[in-house]
Amino acid sequence: MKKALKIFFFTIIVVAIFFFGFLPSMIDKSMNKVTSQPPFPKDSVYEAIPFIADLHCDALLWDRDFFEKHNYGHVDLPRMLEANMALQVFTIVSKTPRGINIEHNDDHTDQVALLNFAQLRKPADWFSIKTRALDQCHDLHSFAKESGGKFRVITSKRDLEKYIADRKQNRFITAGMLGVEGAHCLENDINNLDVLYDAGVRYIGLAHFFDNEWAGSAHGVKKGGLTEKGKDLIKKMAEKNMVIDLAHSSQATISDVLKLHSGPVVVSHTGIKGVCDNNRNLTDEQIIEIGKHNGIIGIGLWETAVCGTDAAATAKSIKYVADKIGVDKVGLGSDFDGAIGTHFDVTGLPLIVKALEKEGFNQEDITKIMGGNIRDFFLRNLPN
Known part of the structure; x- marks a missing residue:
């Protein structure tokens, strides 16, 4: 015995x-696999880009040392600095269903709860999706405090203007901004929008992989549009100068938002049906309407988004958007560290530049696509 x-x-x-x-x-x-290993050579075109930016990265989900250079995953501070990354939007994933797919998911399971338990995060994170979101916000602010000035968090137009001025004097600094994937982390209480705003969140994707109290998901069960609560939410977001992210939203939700909201929108990470036809991606009509709203579309680096895993596939979709609504309304939306495989990590962004050159873009256009458009979008739309 x-x-x-x-x-x-x-x-x-x-x-x-x-x-x-x-x-x-x-x-x-x-x-978060990478199929091609660094180093990736930089050329004069890449080195001349003053502001490289990306609209979507899920690195906060993982228990990975932000200050250590890793040989796996996609983003950490040393690799951001090596890539001359000026601004990375760090998005918060608070709940994902088991058996996640792009066609049909309910909200009955919660894989992030199990991951938080395995990562030995505090017990409140196991049970509260709002607490998980706020703790990820806190993590990014902590990185800034511990970085010795190498990293800062942008929450306002004034922050961004100062950072741009500082970076002209010192390119060995970088910055992040906070976004949210799925308004479900508001826990059915619109007042929690104020809580997330105070924590630094500046854009919110209305739905992630399942329908919620606010909006339908492209990957949900009903795939409906905005609920009445959802309509109230986008009004309040507009009042607070919080940007609406349409990534993962259902066709009905996208249509409702574009009808009811006159301000700019973002699609932080996506593909285009005209290049890669699946339930995840945008139609031509949606692209044109987003352009009319002075929005910006971030093109991804993973296979479901662009029907390929190399830089050429991403560049092809960028070209498609630029031809539809102009080169000023498209940028990078990598989905780095979003539980996806990519051809390269953040240090491989020079490969995108090469691919854009092959698509016929000149240096001025490439400078816009690789970050200038994102910089200008947030200069116009962040709160003062």
Whole structure:
């Protein structure tokens, strides 16, 4: 009996060490793969770009040391600096369903709760999606405080203007901004919008992989449009100069927002049906309407978005959008660290420049696409 108990407790200890000590990083490595390894050569065109920016990265989901250069995943501070990245939007993932797919998901399961448990995050994160979101906000602000001035968080037009001026004097600094994937983290209370705003969130995707109290998802069960609460939410977001992100939104939600909201919108990470036809991507009509709203479309780096995993596939979709609504309304929406495989990490962005050159873009256009458009969009639309 004593021997059996010893074996039992030894087994429990071994399992616990594996589950808490190794499993989170194993999941990270397996879900955020890179098929081509650095270094990636930079040329004069890339080096001349003053402001490189990307609209979507989920690195805050993973328990990865932001200050250490990793040989897996897509983004950390050393690699951002190496890539001359000026601004990365860090988006908050607070809940994803089991068996996640782009066609049909309900909200009955919660994989992020299990991941938070394995990462030994505080118990409140296991049960509250709002708390998870706020803790990810806190993490990014903590990175800024601990970075020795190398990283800062942008929350206003004034922040961004000062940062642009500072970066002209010192290119070895970088910055982040906070967004949210899925308004479900408001926990059905519109007053929580104020809480997220105060934590630094400046854009919100109305839905993620399932329908919620506010809006339908392109990947949900009903795929409906804005609810009455959702209509109130976009009004309040407009009052606070918070940008609406239409990524993952259902066709009906996109249509409702574009009818009811006169301000700019963003599609932080997407593809285009005209290049890659699936339930995830935008129609030509949606692209044109987003252009009329002075919005910006971020083109992704993963296969479902662009029907390819190399830079050429992304550049092809960027060209498609530029031809439809102009080169001023398209940028990068990588979905780095979003549980996707990509051809390269953030240091591979020079490959995008090469691919854009092959699509016929000149240096002025490339400068806009690689970050100038995103910079100017937020200069126009962040709160003062």
